[in-house]
Amino acid sequence: NAGVTQTPKFQVLKTGQSMTLQCAQDMNHEYMSWYRQDPGMGLRLIHYSVGAGITDQGEVPNGYNVSRSTTEDFPLRLLSAAPSQTSVYFCASSGRTGGREQYFGPGTRLTVT
Amino acid sequence: SQQGEEDPQALSIQEGENATMNCSYKTSINNLQWYRQNSGRGLVHLILIRSNEREKHSGRLRVTLDTSKKSSSLLITASRAADTASYFCATTDMDSSYKLIFGSGTRLLVRP
Numbered sequence: 001n002a003g004v005t006q007t008p009k010f011q012v013l014k015t016g017q018s019m020t021l022q023c024a025q026d027m028n029h030e031y032m033s034w035y036r037q038d039p040g041m042g043l044r045l046i047h048y049s050v051g052a053g054i055t056d057q058g059e060v061p062n063g064y065n066v067s068r069s070t071t072e073d074f075p076l077r078l079l080s081a082a083p084s085q086t087s088v089y090f091c092a093s094s095g096r097t098g099g100r101e102q103y104f105g106p107g108t109r110l111t112v113t
Numbered sequence: 114s115q116q117g118e119e120d121p122q123a124l125s126i127q128e129g130e131n132a133t134m135n136c137s138y139k140t141s142i143n144n145l146q147w148y149r150q151n152s153g154r155g156l157v158h159l160i161l162i163r164s165n166e167r168e169k170h171s172g173r174l175r176v177t178l179d180t181s182k183k184s185s186s187l188l189i190t191a192s193r194a195a196d197t198a199s200y201f202c203a204t205t206d207m208d209s210s211y212k213l214i215f216g217s218g219t220r221l222l223v224r225p
Contacts, residue, residue, distance in 0.1 A: 004155075031211045033211075033213075035215075040217075041217055041218075042201050042203075042215035042216050042217045042218050043201070043203075043213075043215045044215070045212060045213070045214070048211065048212060050211060090155055090156065092156075092213075100144070100161075100205065100211060101146060101158040101161055102146075102156075102158065102213060103158070104148075104155035104156040104157070105155055106154065106155045107153075107154070107155050
């Protein structure tokens, strides 16, 4: 299993541009989430999904959009990039069984100029 | 806002020594988890302790939970240089066992 994969690894955007960060998992997990991590800080939850067709907002949802059309994929869209969205973005997934520990992807480092 | 505060923010120890990190949180929880993050990498799950448990072990890791004080500690025994990383606690609350709220982390440096 590849686990949780994220693309791209690095991205530079200009202010006002839009883009989609991709996240996929091959563990048949129903729960997926997006976090951002700013320097020297923990992770903050952006959006999450408890199954295909179901999404909800986390702590810092403004400026981001998500959809979940399949169990495997959970893309994160930046609608109009701002310098404040410069961060490292992590996708994670979790299954129904076990303690609900989450499996994280390697991250996407985004810079908005 | 972040649920947890971790203490200390940074810790430097000699290889072979024990490392203790503390986490405090604000609301009632379903479980508390500890994660490790190597520099520039994703997070790796270490251990989970449920709200009705007081202590849990996994290899060189020992986690305690005191729900009356809303605090947890992570002890790494006989530390190795490879343990150098940032360590985060994260909690799930009673309403949602999926949503993780992270603390700000402890940066551990283990000197060879």
